[in-house]
Amino acid sequence: MSKKLIEIASEIVQSQVSLSPMSAGEIASSLRQVFSTLQDLQKSEVGGVDLEISQSTGLESQATAEEKASRQLTPKNSIQENKVICLECGAEMKQLTQKHLVSHGMNQKEYKRKYGFSMRTPLAAKSLTKARSKAAKKRGLPENLKKFQEERKRRKA
Numbered sequence: 001m002s003k004k005l006i007e008i009a010s011e012i013v014q015s016q017v018s019l020s021p022m023s024a025g026e027i028a029s030s031l032r033q034v035f036s037t038l039q040d041l042q043k044s045e046v047g048g049v050d051l052e053i054s055q056s057t058g059l060e061s062q063a064t065a066e067e068k069a070s071r072q073l074t075p076k077n078s079i080q081e082n083k084v085i086c087l088e089c090g091a092e093m094k095q096l097t098q099k100h101l102v103s104h105g106m107n108q109k110e111y112k113r114k115y116g117f118s119m120r121t122p123l124a125a126k127s128l129t130k131a132r133s134k135a136a137k138k139r140g141l142p143e144n145l146k147k148f149q150e151e152r153k154r155r156k157a
Contacts, residue, residue, distance in 0.1 A: 005042065009035040023082060026092075075115040081126045087115050096123035 013031045016022065022030065078085045083092045088104045088111075101111050112119055122129050136142075 005035060005038045009038055025082070075117055078115075079121070079123070079126065083125050084123060087111075094125050094128050 009031055012034050013027060016030060017027060073085055073087060073090075075087060078087055083094065084096050085092050086096055086100065086104075091100070093100070096108075096111070098108060101107060104111075106114070108123060109119070111117075111123070112121065117123075124132075
């Protein structure tokens with residue numbers, strides 16, 4: 001008995017979720033994307049349509065797909081509400097860490113310079129940045145910072 005496309009797509013997404021945590025929205029998006037890709041593959045198989053074939057895998061080359069995605073992705077829209085997309089490799093995460101950037105042979109300063117980000121721009125999802133800001137305000141950081149700066153001015157004078 002052959003499996004339905006939706007069953008195959010759900011198994012693929014389940015294995016993705018088991019490897020890295022995903023939000024409900026990311027799971028739904030991934031499921032739609034996998035299902036759509038499987039439908040396209042099935043249509044091309046039935047209709048005899050040629051895809052860009054990689055001789056080693058028999059599927060569309062992953063490097064080609066990533067290159068297409070990175071060409072469409074701009075630095076401005078790479079920092080999204082719930083994720084940041086690495087402009088080097090297309091990886092999606094909550095924050096571009098130093099460890100990840102080292103795998104591309106650069107640090108945060110070089111990455112920001114290469115893609116035209118302001119040096120003050122955090123390489124983190126907007127929701128994460130907002131949560132950190134809210135936590136800092138809750139702890140009284142803005143008031144404490146003002147007090148510290150005033151004290152420092154008095155010491156210098």
